[in-house]
Amino acid sequence: MEGLIPESLNEALDALSKERFIPVAGGTDLMVRYKRWKNLTPALPYPPLFISQLKELKGIYRENGEIIIKSATELSEIEKSPLVPSILRKAVSQMASPGIRNMGTIGGNIQNASPAGDTLPPLYVLDARVVLLSKNERRCLYIYEFIKGPGKTERLDNEIIYEVRFKIPTHTHEFYRKVGTRKANALSKLSVAALAQLNEEVLEDFRISFGAVAPTPIRRMEIEERIRGKALSKLDDHLIDEIAHAYEKHINPITDQRSDKTYRKKVTLRLLKAFLYQIRSR
Amino acid sequence: MKIDFIVNGKKVELDTNPTRRLLDVLREDLGLLGIKEGCGEGECGACAVLLDDKLVHSCLVPLANARGKEILTIEGLKNTEAYRIIQDAFLDAGSVQCGFCTPGFVMSTYALLKNNPDPKEEDIKKAISGNLCRCTGYQMIIDAIKLAAKRGEKLWKA
Numbered sequence: 001m002e003g004l005i006p007e008s009l010n011e012a013l014d015a016l017s018k019e020r021f022i023p024v025a026g027g028t029d030l031m032v033r034y035k036r037w038k039n040l041t042p043a044l045p046y047p048p049l050f051i052s053q054l055k056e057l058k059g060i061y062r063e064n065g066e067i068i069i070k071s072a073t074e075l076s077e078i079e080k081s082p083l084v085p086s087i088l089r090k091a092v093s094q095m096a097s098p099g100i101r102n103m104g105t106i107g108g109n110i111q112n113a114s115p116a117g118d119t120l121p122p123l124y125v126l127d128a129r130v131v132l133l134s135k136n137e138r139r140c141l142y143i144y145e146f147i148k149g150p151g152k153t154e155r156l157d158n159e160i161i162y163e164v165r166f167k168i169p170t171h172t173h174e175f176y177r178k179v180g181t182r183k184a185n186a187l188s189k190l191s192v193a194a195l196a197q198l199n200e201e202v203l204e205d206f207r208i209s210f211g212a213v214a215p216t217p218i219r220r221m222e223i224e225e226r227i228r229g230k231a232l233s234k235l236d237d238h239l240i241d242e243i244a245h246a247y248e249k250h251i252n253p254i255t256d257q258r259s260d261k262t263y264r265k266k267v268t269l270r271l272l273k274a275f276l277y278q279i280r281s282r
Numbered sequence: 283m284k285i286d287f288i289v290n291g292k293k294v295e296l297d298t299n300p301t302r303r304l305l306d307v308l309r310e311d312l313g314l315l316g317i318k319e320g321c322g323e324g325e326c327g328a329c330a331v332l333l334d335d336k337l338v339h340s341c342l343v344p345l346a347n348a349r350g351k352e353i354l355t356i357e358g359l360k361n362t363e364a365y366r367i368i369q370d371a372f373l374d375a376g377s378v379q380c381g382f383c384t385p386g387f388v389m390s391t392y393a394l395l396k397n398n399p400d401p402k403e404e405d406i407k408k409a410i411s412g413n414l415c416r417c418t419g420y421q422m423i424i425d426a427i428k429l430a431a432k433r434g435e436k437l438w439k440a
Contacts, residue, residue, distance in 0.1 A: 026347070
């Protein structure tokens with residue numbers, strides 16, 4: 001079977017309820033992963049279900065204090081939407097190159113579940129939820145529940161990622177850094193996304209996520225909890241070292257063609273400290 | 283599967299596999315050889331075309347994603363005033379050496395100037411960040427795009 005180009009989301013879900021397909025949106029990851037010689041079709045493991053033309057999966061909306069991004073919304077749309085928080089826009093604007101951002105989708109980047117997936121650390125700190133649809137069910141999972149490991153997610157074979165949603169963040173400090181070999185078309189060696197809210201000298205909220213330094217992005221609620229509610233005057237060098245030390249054992253990068261584990265770990269911890277210093281200096 | 287789309291203003295209908303790369307369909311079925319295959323994985327931009335007015339790398343586009351859409355290739359751009367301006371600027375600035383990457387750079391230049399008639403150097407660098415050139419070192423290409431922006435001022439702003 002050559003695949004299916006459904007006319008509606010219902011048709012797509014109906015097809016998925018009967019047969020196994022591989023959903024294909026922008027194709028920017030799958031067309032490369034399964035590519036063969038030129039003039040041959042990529043060797044997809046299952047027939048493709050093309051979903052990027054489905055209107056139900058497009059668009060960015062604001063609803064009851066939440067931002068909703070439909071799964072097949074292209075990265076270039078997210079990059080330029082004033083509705084999208086800047087932490088996510090910054091990350092997206094540094095992904096790949098303009099031509100790829102015109103095709104690649106947020107749902108695709110999530111389902112690809114790469115340890116270096118660049119939308120993931122911002123979505124982790126935004127406490128984003130992934131909404132999955134199948135013919136008879138709707139499920140909603142936090143992004144950190146949804147991502148299971150490299151290339152592995154909670155999506156079932158009969159489900160489609162429908163949308164990503166998160167509360168509009170209120171924060172006073174924001175930090176995003178991607179470290180790559182060059183500015184464009186580079187997969188991340190590591191990335192750091194963080195938000196913090198300072199209110200009357202008290203650190204009311206602090207969230208940080210690290211990408212490409214473990215099988216999945218890292219977010220540690222129990223360490224964040226230790227910082228939350230602290231008066232800024234308590235955020236001295238000693239506490240900053242203690243926080244970095246607490247994160248250290250969770251940051252377990254690998255050595256690969258892009259970088260090595262010593263560099264990744266060192267730079268990640270330094271960027272964490274840089275953000276804490278930045279908060280301390282207001 | 284029957285798939286129809288528009289290439290350079292002409293309607294095309296093919297009965298073919300929807301997972302084929304748009305690049306292969308354009309080159310092999312339609313004979314549009316201005317589109318080059320460099321890396322085949324979206325890094326080099328030699329296969330860039332416009333899909334519904336947006337720059338894409340045709341080696342990454344499954345044909346299904348072009349269904350019902352309009353594709354503009356370097357061959358379609360060739361008879362336009364915009365192309366003449368970009369071509370002359372590339373020639374005058376010495377931006378063409380081996381020439382393999384040039385069609386992709388021309389498409390990226392066109393996509394940029396159409397939306398941003400007066401780009402800053404940083405905008406130009408971003409616009410061509412998905413194109414690789416192994417001859418020029420890029421500076422001459424950046425110069426050409428500045429020249430094309432200036433010479434085609436009226437056209438780009440129209």
